[in-house]
Amino acid sequence: MGRRRRVAALLAVLALVALAVGAFFVVRGRTVTGAATTLVLPPPRGLAIGLDEENANLLGADGGGPAFAPWRERLDAMSPTFVRLDVVWSKLQPAADVAPDWNAQQSGCLRDAPPCAAYPGLRGQLRALAARQRADPGRFLGYVVFFGAPPWATVPRHGCVPSGAGPTALALSEAGRRAYGRLAAGVLRVAREEGADLRYWSAWNEPNQPAFLSPQRAACRVDASPLSPGAYAALVRELRAALDEAPGDQRLALGETAAYDTPRPTALSTVEFVDGLPQDVVCASNVWAQHAYVGTQGIGPVADLAGDPGSAGSAALLTAVERALDRRGCGERKRVWITETGVGGPKPGGARHTDPAALRGQCRAMAAALAAWYRAPRVDVAFQYTFREDDSYPVGLVDTGLTRAYPTYDLWRAWGQRAFPSDEAPPLPSDCR
Secondary structure, eight states: OOHHHHHHHHHHHHHHHHHHTTOGGGOOOEEEEOSSOEEEEOOOOOOEEEEEOOOHHHHSSSOSGGGTHHHHHHHHHHOOSEEEEEEEHHHHOSSTTSOOOTTOOBOOSBTTBSOOOOBOHHHHHHHHHHHHHHHSTTSSEEEEEEEOOOGGGBOOOOSSOOTTOOGGGBOBOHHHHHHHHHHHHHHHHHHHHHTOOEEEEESOSOTTSTTTSBOSBSSSSTTSOBOHHHHHHHHHHHHHHHHHHSSSOOEEEEEEEOOOOSOOSSSOOHHHHHHHSOHHHHTSOSEEEEEOOBOSSSSSOEEOTTOOSSOEEHHHHHHHHHHHHHHTOOSSOOEEEEEEEOBOSSSTTSOOOOSHHHHHHHHHHHHHHHHHHHHOTTEEEEEEEOSBOBTTBOOOSBOTTSSOBOHHHHHHHHHHTSSSTTSOOOOOOGGGO
16 A cells, blocks of 8 residues: 555544544544655544433433333443433522532432332433543533523513413523523533543523523514524623633534524524524534424425424525634534434424334434434434423433333434444334334
């Protein structure tokens, strides 16, 4: 093998190693100069797998008794590169004069549905995550996202706040913003105490969705001034400062946006949200996090987080988002992470049919979406929401009662068990055909 080929082969292996440890989204076309040659390594391609699951009995190495043990093994077999950790601030710190309770006992039920097995709150989740990371190095890397502001940390209702937006959806006050920074620093401190690697951080869940951040606009009209980009920008700056002050290698992801393809009176489209961000914020990271759920109507993936009629194809949405990000001129083309996806009924979040034909159709629709993102030049990872089915948003991989796995579980496991994200897409599992 000639020198050029040997160097190229070595660089390719190093790039794949970077993929395996979750650093692939920052690896760009890399120039390597030697005594005899200069090579340019192209950006890595492929699709890594992430998972959103909050139950420590499913994430950890033990706990929960016999009701959880076989399902914990199934989750482990998925071997996701990332685990998304939802930090619900209002549950951790309901009062301003009381410190966050990292050990607040959780029932382990799904809402009120059994099986149940208690665990010590966020600390228990981080302890379970650390155990998984030790057992499977380079996998189960933590990705943190915040939401649910406690009412004491928010501003009074103003502008366009829909009646369905609860008190935890309101924008933060100045004092609340400072408390949010302390909260982020506290989460990182507890993670270090438990030995969990929380590498990637997102400031707020669905900041263009009024149920998570309100007001979106000054008035409930499509032409009214957007307000949510400014409120979100303050969170990003606070989170960035907290992470910069802490030791270690923590990285930001921007967006986490709901897949609104057009402006609404009460919500911003994803493109509109990108356009409204201050320049320092939109350029604060090279990763944009986007939600894109899958429906079984028609062909291919469908993105519609709000349950509104008129779903938009995710390919068209992602193209529009990428173009909007490129227009901001941050100097490099951002990578895209699909940080929430899943498939259930004909419309995302709607009733889920569980007869064999319906489950097979769901699996095939999810497979089409994963294959499309695998081929997409700028999409690096897709996160399944959730492992255990949330009966209020039924797109999980196993049922709420932990009695059966859906065909989509076998599909996600096949994707997760590839050695590298750049490995070829797996064949359809038998139950999907």
